[in-house]
Amino acid sequence: MKDMIHTFAGDTLHFQLRYKNRTSIGIYFDRFGTIEVQAPRGTSDETVLRLLEEKWDVIQERLQEVKRRMDGPEEKVYEEGEPFLYLGGSFPIRIDEDATVTQDRVVFDGKTLRIKVKTLDDDKVQQALKRFYYQKCKALVEKSVAAHQKNFKMKPRSIRISDSQTTWGTCDSNRQLTFNWKLAMAPQEVIDYVVIHEMCHMVHLNHDRSFWRLVGKLMPDYKEKEKWLASSSWKMTI
Numbered sequence: 001m002k003d004m005i006h007t008f009a010g011d012t013l014h015f016q017l018r019y020k021n022r023t024s025i026g027i028y029f030d031r032f033g034t035i036e037v038q039a040p041r042g043t044s045d046e047t048v049l050r051l052l053e054e055k056w057d058v059i060q061e062r063l064q065e066v067k068r069r070m071d072g073p074e075e076k077v078y079e080e081g082e083p084f085l086y087l088g089g090s091f092p093i094r095i096d097e098d099a100t101v102t103q104d105r106v107v108f109d110g111k112t113l114r115i116k117v118k119t120l121d122d123d124k125v126q127q128a129l130k131r132f133y134y135q136k137c138k139a140l141v142e143k144s145v146a147a148h149q150k151n152f153k154m155k156p157r158s159i160r161i162s163d164s165q166t167t168w169g170t171c172d173s174n175r176q177l178t179f180n181w182k183l184a185m186a187p188q189e190v191i192d193y194v195v196i197h198e199m200c201h202m203v204h205l206n207h208d209r210s211f212w213r214l215v216g217k218l219m220p221d222y223k224e225k226e227k228w229l230a231s232s233s234w235k236m237t238i
Contacts, residue, residue: 088187171201
């Protein structure tokens with residue numbers, strides 16, 4: 001393996017080049033933005049650099065995403081058009097001030113998150129959004145649990161929604177399932193993965209081989225869902 005530097009289109013890229021027994025060139029990123037290029041043995045440096053230049057815009061976009069993620073949660077503003085995630089999609093908010101509103105609320109119309117508030121106030125808008133995500137997460141999780149219950153002999157004793165800062169879901173020894181309200185921002189298949197993960201803990205409380213075999217049996221591509229959560233959590237915020 002060797003360290004390499006290449007400058008193109010005004011940007012300089014540092015990467016590690018590793019030759020392996022493979023038939024094509026692959027570009028890989030770790031969570032910190034370190035780039036490793038794996039190439040078939042005998043591939044010339046010129047061939048590697050040419051491929052990097054072809055993929056330059058994609059590589060720079062990926063590096064910017066890593067930087068944003070490492071900078072911490074995305075800061076939001078509560079103004080017309082600000083995008084928020086819902087079921088994996090990004091939707092702008094629309095804020096309606098209505099003195100007759102008895103309960104600040106959010107209505108999703110398929111294209112926008114329309115927020116109806118009694119008075120224009122950032123805290124009230126944020127609280128309305130959080131209440132919306134709590135309610136949607138509860139409904140989405142309960143629907144997913146019901147859909148996957150056929151794969152389990154045991155049933156959850158309760159389903160709760162939490163404001164955890166460290167976990168997407170938990171299952172305790174009493175089969176009480178708890179899920180993070182921010183999951184409502186994730187695609188349905190990612191929600192399904194977290195649900196399956198926690199339901200599998202009703203059978204295997206720890207993360208041993210038997211646990212992961214069961215998860216893999218029920219969702220063979222679960223690692224892709226984990227990747228989505230790992231790469232998107234920084235923007236799952238209000």
